Amino acid sequence: GGKGGVGKSLVSSSLAIGLALSGKKVLAVDLDLGGANLHLFLGVKRLTTTLNTFLTHRGADLWSLPTATDFENLDLLGGDGSQLGSANVHYAKKMSLIRRLSIAPYDVVVCDLGAGTDFNTLDFFLMAHEHMLVTNTEPTALLDAYGLIKTALYRRLDGHVRAMRVEGDLRKRLDDFFFGRAKTETPQSLTAFLAAVRREDAVLADKLKAEAGAFSVRLVINSSMSANDPARVARIGELAVKNLSMAGIETARIPFDMSIRRSIERVVPHVVAQPESPASQALFDLTGGFVPNPSAALSTIRASLVHRRRGLARTSA
Structure with missing residues (x-):
């Protein structure tokens, strides 16, 4: 992708x-x-x-x-x-x-x-x-790459929520978060949101956090002009760990x-x-x-x- x-x-x-x-x-x-x-x-x-x-x-x-x-x-x-x-x-x-x-x-x-x-x-x-995501170092491409990682993960977690038959107000708040309809006071990162969910349903929150941690993506930097490009896009991996509870992101480089x-x-x-x-x-x-x-x-x-x-x-x- x-x-x-x-x-x-x-x-x-x-x-x-x-x-x-x-x-x-x-x-x-x-x-x-x-x-x-x-x-x-x-x-x-x-x-x-x-x-x-x-x-x-x-x-x-x-x-x-x-x-x-x-x-x-x-x-x-x-x-x-x-x-x-x-x-x-x-x-x-x-x-x-x-x-x-x-x-x-x-x-x-x-x-x-x-x-x-x-x-x-x-x-x-x-x-x-195996999930492989191709990008380059242009800001728009990197923004799209992170957006795809986030929305794919949310789509995956939403499937687990449906399979676990979560209902009521908690289900609505989960749906609102995954589909971008959450109120402004709702935590904006998945990591913070799951911490809030855990106060109501620890089993569900731990399950979703484990699924996020197991979600792996290999980021391929195509048309790379510099051997330092993987370090330049490392911010995506940092955000994935901090905001999405992922374990990290592997990177590979295809030179221009x-x-x-x-x-x-x-x-x-x-x-x-x-x-x-x-x-x-x-x-x-x-x-x-x-x-x-x-x-x-x-x-x-x-x-x-x-x-x-x-x-x-x-x-x-």
């Missing part, structure tokens, strides 16, 4: 390629329903089947829709944002999609999400076991690379076009966090992509 234009599809596609080359059976899913373009980042210029069929046709078989890519072990479930209403998914259909993706016949499902904090985006973000735009224009995955660039190396390192033997896996991935790059160069010549 993350703000529009910060490189979510670049990170998602590179992660999917890396995991597939490491031997995992991977499905890449384009869940940017109103602006689907993940297929282009994977080198697929045209889709014959898309996720839209499942979302708009009753009884459609989801597993008949993935498209094979040029990478062994990697399938793509792409989308078509040009269809009117493609971003407006009925709740029941969304939940049906989430249930199916949770039992997908793949080792890993990598989902590329749209921008914003609408319920569809939040629910797709929360269904994942002018050649990424050329790769996109050529419809060639950047890790294929420039596998030895600093940006590609950093993208490979992200993959290493999801495999049991990172060193061996990264060596395999790099060797495979360098070989593919040579083949691409011969074809271009």
Whole structure:
């Protein structure tokens, strides 16, 4: 997830390629329903089947829709944002999609999400076991990043409140807090609010605080111009601990690379076009966090992509 234009599809596609080359059976899913373009980042210029069929046709078989890519072990479930209403998914259909993706016949499902904090985006973000948020160092992007973390956490906690069947005035105050309708005298941070709730229902407050502490997010700083950028965005992690009762936020850095735009224009995955660039190396390192033997896996991935790059160069010549 993350703000529009910060490189979510670049990170998602590179992660999917890396995991597939490491031997995992991977499905890449384009869940940017109103602006689907993940297929282009994977080198697929045209889709014959898309996720839209499942979302708009009753009884459609989801597993008949993935498209094979040029990478062994990697399938793509792409989308078509040009269809009117493609971003407006009925709740029941969304939940049906989430249930199916949770039992997908793949080792890993990598989902590329749209921008914003609408319920569809939040629910797709929360269904994942690993939450990765892409940003850059622009103030607006950092503000959006913190906003997504906060609203996703509140959406998650609201689900627990519903499951615990909290009722009465306490339920109303919880709803008002999560949805931004709280009165001015209500504590503004989740940490302070849960301390107030604890005076009425210690079990509920402790449960919600534990859930907040277990909510993990990896913040990826894309197009980073300085090795000091992770320190510059550390404020987000500090706020997450202080205001949201989270344990902290991991950060990773993808250095700025002018050649990424050329790769996109050529419809060639950047890790294929420039596998030895600093940006590609950093993208490979992200993959290493999801495999049991990172060193061996990264060596395999790099060797495979360098070989593919040579083949691409011969074809271009």
